[in-house]
Amino acid sequence: xxxxxxxxxxxVFAMETFGQTPLKLAIAGLSHGHVDWxxxxxxxxxxxxxxxxxxNPELIERYSKRYNLDRSMFFTDLDQMLEQKRxxxxxxxxxxxEHVDVVRACAPRKIHVMVEKPLATSLADAIEIEDLAxxxxxxxxxxxxxxxxxxxxxxxxxxxxxxxxEIRKVMVNDGHQGPKExxxxxxxxxxxxxxxxxxxxxxxxxxxxxxxxxxxxxNGERPNSVTAxxxxxxxxxxxxxxxxxxIVLQYPKAQCIIQGSxxxxxxxxxxxxxxxxxxxxxxxxxxxxxxxxxxxxxEIHKLxxxxxxxxxPFSFLAAVVNGTFKMQEFDQYGLKVNVIAVEILEAAMKxxxxxxxxxxx
Numbered sequence: 001x002x003x004x005x006x007x008x009x010x011x012v013f014a015m016e017t018f019g020q021t022p023l024k025l026a027i028a029g030l031s032h033g034h035v036d037w038x039x040x041x042x043x044x045x046x047x048x049x050x051x052x053x054x055x056n057p058e059l060i061e062r063y064s065k066r067y068n069l070d071r072s073m074f075f076t077d078l079d080q081m082l083e084q085k086r087x088x089x090x091x092x093x094x095x096x097x098e099h100v101d102v103v104r105a106c107a108p109r110k111i112h113v114m115v116e117k118p119l120a121t122s123l124a125d126a127i128e129i130e131d132l133a134x135x136x137x138x139x140x141x142x143x144x145x146x147x148x149x150x151x152x153x154x155x156x157x158x159x160x161x162x163x164x165x166e167i168r169k170v171m172v173n174d175g176h177q178g179p180k181e182x183x184x185x186x187x188x189x190x191x192x193x194x195x196x197x198x199x200x201x202x203x204x205x206x207x208x209x210x211x212x213x214x215x216x217x218x219n220g221e222r223p224n225s226v227t228a229x230x231x232x233x234x235x236x237x238x239x240x241x242x243x244x245x246x247i248v249l250q251y252p253k254a255q256c257i258i259q260g261s262x263x264x265x266x267x268x269x270x271x272x273x274x275x276x277x278x279x280x281x282x283x284x285x286x287x288x289x290x291x292x293x294x295x296x297x298x299e300i301h302k303l304x305x306x307x308x309x310x311x312x313p314f315s316f317l318a319a320v321v322n323g324t325f326k327m328q329e330f331d332q333y334g335l336k337v338n339v340i341a342v343e344i345l346e347a348a349m350k351x352x353x354x355x356x357x358x359x360x361x
Contacts (some may be wrong), residue, residue, distance in 0.1 A: 003009065003277040017276045018100060020046075022046055022047055023046060023321055023322065024028075024048055024050045024087045025038070025049055025050065025088070025317075026053065026081060026085055026087035026092060027053065027091055028091070028092045028102045029054060029098065030056070030059040030096075030192075031056065031080055031094055031187040032094060032188060032191070033188040034093065034116055035182050037313070039063075039066075042276075044312065046309075046314070049073070050073075050085045050087050051073055051074075051081045052074050053212075054074060054076070056103060057075050059082075059187060078102070082106065087111060089112040089113065089318075089321050090112070090114075093116060093192070096115075096120065096197065096198055097121045099120055099125070100125040100129055102115070103128075103132050103133070104128075105278055106138070107136040109155055112138045112139040112140070113133075113140045114140075114313065114333075115140070115143070116142075117331075118199075118211070118341055118342055118345060119140075119341065121197075121341050121342075122199070122342070123339075123346045126342040126343070129337065139321060139327075141317060141333040142333055142334075144332060144333075145207060145271055145327070146213060146332060148208075148311055148312075149269075149282060150285060150286055150305060150306045150307070151283065151284065151285060151286060151287060151288045151302060154280070154303060155217075155273050155280045155282055156281075156287050157216065158206075158278070162277070164280065165276040166276050167186070167218065167253075167273060167274070167275055168253065168274050168276055169255050169257075169274040170257070170272065170273050171212055171259070173259045173260045173261075173264075173269075174261075176201060176264055176266070176267035177264060177265070178262035181262075192241075194240065195241050200245070200259045200345075201238055201240075201241030202242055202244060203247070203259075203348055206260030206262075206323070207228075207245050208260075210256060210271075211257030211339045211340075213332075214249060215341055215344070216341045219330045220329070223249040223344065224251060224346075224359065224361045225250045225357050225358065225359045225360065226248070226347035226351055228343055228352040229246050230242035231243070234262070237263070243262040244260065244262070245348070262292060278291055279291055285302070285305065286305060287300070287302060288300075288301040288303060309325065324349075346358070349358060
């Protein structure tokens, strides 16, 4: 039944978006390394880029030349861009600490917002964003790469159909060799290594994935406690923030271990979910390992990629704003899940600093 409903939705989505006016989108910031996505989707026409806000003249010069952009697209004043270009939505690609400023500017103008993960650097900012979104009736989405993974969606289905039973243990492993080691831009590196702009180092950069996923899997349940340990294994590179973080979330009947690191041998984003009936492991976006019965061996499943609009953040944003897709209450992109994710991250930062468990309930 779920497959039939999904197929019908895809057909309806394709019919409704065919010939539909593209979503007028503006960009707030060019310093985040993921911003290039919007300039490299020439095969899609569901979004029209109408303006770019950025105050760094070097970034303006670099991007105008790299993508042959008209200088009239660029603004150094966010309010001026919003007033002149009147976008339907804004995608924020600056520091995480600036997300709340973007929403403050957009919400009263009824402009929807999508930010890169996580939603905010503090719970206070996250709550303010949620309050503004509710007051002005706008969508504020948080984009996580793992939202595009079909393997994670299959695990959610196994939970909903009872094949895994109740969750007992989850392990989420995310990260890479380190932002400097993989060659991020100087501007992005400056954000990631600034505790005020990023909140922390690897703890926020990659710990946020586990906080988002676990909250989504448990339909918005908050943990009873958060315990975090951080380390600077490479203080000569990352002198102001952690490069290694382990976060333990304890629930009444389950535990989640989140390992966010800038010290992995290779890049990884995988998740293991163990229930009292079976387990499933999302190895990569389209590979799932599962064992649902004790007397049967583990199986490996090769999956298709997620269908449109779930395979592209801007297509998803357009579908939500245009009303062709309605998010569920505890959607991975949604505010309810991501405010809790920020609460978890803030508790983890406090736990690591004070070297003790932080209790939420």
